Amino acid sequence: MNSPAASVLFVCVHNAGRSQMAAAFLARLGGDRVAVRSAGSAPADSVNPAVTAAMAEAGIDLSAETPKILTPEAVRASDVVITMGCGDACPVFPSKRYLDWRLDDPAGQGVAAVRPIRDEIERRVRGLLAELGVEAAA
Template sequence: MTSSKPSVLFVCVHNAGRSQMAAGWLRHLAGDTVEIRSAGSEPADQINPVAVAAMAEVGIDIVAEHPKKLEPEAVEASDIVITMGCGDTCPFFPGKRYEDWKLDDPAGQDLDAVRPIRDDIRTRIEKLLTEIGGTV
């Protein structure tokens, strides 16, 4: 049985910053009305602690998340695939909606540099939710 919920996959290289923050925002704003996945083409060992701290400032806890390897099955199972700098390493399946979000990479950045990335992601998530009929 297929889910009636829209499904979104966030993909970046390390699945340690941008894609995890995006998944956290979507989970926070949409609750269980959207199926959420995130993955990386070259997953890191752990989530970027500065991304965790930036999200904690706005009441979103992503500390328990772990970077995951991007598998073609995750792309195939998703309605919308949002890439964040993974380029040609992202698999392509016809019939999927793809968006490429140009976002600075929070890797190696301090909290002051990550906050605007976090806030930019929130704005994009809110726009996405209005487009797919989720709650904001």
């Protein structure tokens, strides 16, 4: 197996919605060509049920995922760090490539409100793959 072309860390406060969706899309579309991590500065106990339901509609099962704590090691091990609404709660390390994706927070929302967030995340993940020079899987 070839080593991944890049490693990406998605970060949001609770690691229960946006970062979980982004990591799942990148893992599916990037395959073994991209190493994927997600974490939160204050992780929730579980993934948002509306997020799990919306991702199931897209054919991605998040039911076994659990929110993870953000560590400095995860940031250092990643080529690209993408924050999603965590503001000053996420550490910044010099020389990392940082992107901040401003997206609506799915917390407290129903599946209908999560769908457009999910679709926007998928669009951005596809764009990220193109920037990284990785062809998205079908």
